[in-house]
Amino acid sequence: MYDISLRAPSDQALPSPPIWIDSRFMLAVQELHQLEALQLLCHKGEQLVAVLPLYEKKSLGLRRLICPMSSYYQGLWFFWEPEREQNRNLLDELKVTTEVAKWLKSRYKRMQFNLSPHNYDVRGFTWQGLKVLPYYTFSYNSAKEMKMLRDEREKLRSARKHDYKLVEEFRPEEFITLIKDLYDRKEKSLGLSYKALQTWMERLHRDGLLAQFNLMEQDRIVSTNIVLGGINDQRGYSIMRSTLPSSFKSGASTLHSLLLVEMLKDRFACLDFCGANYPDVARFKAALGLDLEMFFKIVR
Structure with missing residues (x-):
């Protein structure tokens, strides 16, 4: 139902990206920390429904995800029609999160990344056996x-x-x-x-x-x-x-x-x-x- 792919940071199909998935920001973080910035894209058919920014570091042939100091959040960002029902969004975001968690587990043995405060439903990650640690901000x-x-x-x-x-x-x-x-x-x-x-x-x-x-x-x-x-x-x-x-x-x-x-x-x-x-x-x-x-x- 959902197709997941990776690409180098781009604003294609993202007409108004928030800063954490803005290609200009991601490429600046990539240069600062000397790692590879990637955008995980989740499509339903032709529709882009979610984007997760990733920062990948390779060591001894192994890939791992890290939280760069300069990118306080990464966040999973959803793109639904404004008139869509909220309970439909809730159900579909859980499905997307579950699929993203499965995909990440298949690619990375080690990972850590920060969601954004708007990502309060983390059941998709916990149900796939990933650790979810609470942090706080003001x-x-x-x-x-x-x-x-x-x-x-x-x-x-x-x-x-x-x-x-x-x-x-x-x-x-x-x-x-x-x-x-x-x-x-x-x-x-x-x-x-x-x-x-x-x-x-x-x-x-x-x-x-x-x-x-x-x-x-x-x-x-x-x-x-x-x-x-x-x-x-x-x-x-x-x-x-x-x-x-x-x-x-x-x-x-x-x-x-x-x-x-x-x-x-x-x-x-x-x-x-x-x-x-x-x-x-x-x-x-x-x-x-x-x-x-x-x-x-x-x-x-």
Whole structure:
């Protein structure tokens, strides 16, 4: 009933692809991480009904799927007619998911990839014996008001005493400097070269898929982040941020978050802050009044 095939990233038959299956984004991730990007296509007859982005790495002749750091989600994306009944979609998506799981098991002995928060029905994967691990993220719905806890409101009042302002401006060298400082402070490795990350940023910015937002104190950047998402995306993704330690104490990150959602509320219906899986980060985002969401990692 369903035919599954692979192809190199392409926007053919995808007139308005979300960023995670946009060929420009996938090819940029391929170059950054030195792996092979592929689109798994699921057809019913001539109709394309689903696409899953895959990132394949080969070692000693074996293929495996990985989750690249720069692609926070992969997601299984369905394409149904708008007037289609929701219960029909539910039934058919379960069938598609089951067929995709079978196909992946036949090709890969090892795999891990992240679904998107909209992929809440993972029965097709579990019924085929794949591991499904729960992960979490925080998001902001632009139709709602942020309701911060008292300590974050106090940080916000402190931050407003400074001459801070948020501007959208692409300054990749300074972003890389602040991100490198963040990883050095945490004594962690980024896992790829900072020069390659900057090239990836520049490529996606040219394509209109990445924007940089900087909290400024006069001419100095005190907090910076990048947001993924283009004109086809209802959801934006704030995937990386770094704030100067001295400015963090004065509430700069709290103010950055508030100004960011205000600036983007007419651009995206939802802003995903991409992460809730480390205690300190989770506590900060919860205190901002963001919404907790679940997504799943598929593992074999």
